[in-house]
Amino acid sequence: MARTWSGATSLPARPPLATAVRQLLLLLALSAVLAAGRWAVVGPRLPLRADPADYEVELSAPTLEVPLARRYYDEGIHLFIDTREEGPGVVDTVPGAFVVRPDLFDDDLLALLDIVSPDDRLILFGDGNLALANNVAARLVQRGYPNVELLKGGLAAWREAGGPVSPRTPAVAP
Amino acid sequence: MKRWLSMRWLSLVCRLVVGGVFIWASLDKLAHPAEFAKAIHHYRIAPYALLHPAALLLPMVEAVAGVALVIGWQRRGAALACAGMLLVFLVAIGSALVRGLDISCGCFNTDGGHAVGLDLFWRDLLLLIACLPPLLAARGGFGLDRDR
Numbered sequence: 001m002a003r004t005w006s007g008a009t010s011l012p013a014r015p016p017l018a019t020a021v022r023q024l025l026l027l028l029a030l031s032a033v034l035a036a037g038r039w040a041v042v043g044p045r046l047p048l049r050a051d052p053a054d055y056e057v058e059l060s061a062p063t064l065e066v067p068l069a070r071r072y073y074d075e076g077i078h079l080f081i082d083t084r085e086e087g088p089g090v091v092d093t094v095p096g097a098f099v100v101r102p103d104l105f106d107d108d109l110l111a112l113l114d115i116v117s118p119d120d121r122l123i124l125f126g127d128g129n130l131a132l133a134n135n136v137a138a139r140l141v142q143r144g145y146p147n148v149e150l151l152k153g154g155l156a157a158w159r160e161a162g163g164p165v166s167p168r169t170p171a172v173a174p
Numbered sequence: 175m176k177r178w179l180s181m182r183w184l185s186l187v188c189r190l191v192v193g194g195v196f197i198w199a200s201l202d203k204l205a206h207p208a209e210f211a212k213a214i215h216h217y218r219i220a221p222y223a224l225l226h227p228a229a230l231l232l233p234m235v236e237a238v239a240g241v242a243l244v245i246g247w248q249r250r251g252a253a254l255a256c257a258g259m260l261l262v263f264l265v266a267i268g269s270a271l272v273r274g275l276d277i278s279c280g281c282f283n284t285d286g287g288h289a290v291g292l293d294l295f296w297r298d299l300l301l302l303i304a305c306l307p308p309l310l311a312a313r314g315g316f317g318l319d320r321d322r
Binding site for chain 1: 204207208211212222223225226229231234235238239242250251252253254258277278279283288289309310312
């Protein structure tokens, strides 16, 4: 018990961490209620249990580290393929890269038929993970382009490693 | 150290910075829970049973804790929540770095975004340190709490 200036006694102050834990539980409960409410009201609802089939991606091509990709870029033997779909953040790319997007795969590939041959060595890249590039790689291999590699880390890693970029021009296909 | 922690302005600045970062980080995840679930999965540390509940709950905790820090309501609890989340993020980033995973972090943008790297580790560590003043200071600076 602490004594105040007026002589009255007061309860000792609660330790900061005890207060923090009590407040934390309150905030977690509030967050859980809000998250549950949002999940119930706002669609489309994400199922509460994840289906592993939705998440497992087997790579269809070998991966390539950025330093080696930069060496290939300097040698000029390989062709770079940008697999990112159009979006607000998609403004630059590897200079000279062609665009082959998963959602417009056939149109984009058709536009490149005279430029890219099955013998060419292709380096595919996406945003920061391999999902997009892997999707395009699987379909390119199916269409007879066996020399496909996936750039690890995508354009983000390329940019971070100081790789050159240039503005991405609109793709040939709509 | 104690003198620093007693500075109201320091607590206020840390609250605004950490709270602002957490609010910002929650927005895209709240809008795209399915993409955020994929971002969590890329770390390969969460079992499938926890993947979607975490993708639904974590952004809301980020948003609530961020707003609470900014407005100075339940600031110790909010700072503890942010510190706890940052610890989890640090473990996730560290384990991804150790395992050599090549993934985007899913921090602010569920559609690609920043690749996991040491810079992210240091950034989250700085944010974790910034949680200490609002967590431990006797007075939290301007806000709704009575101990401002």
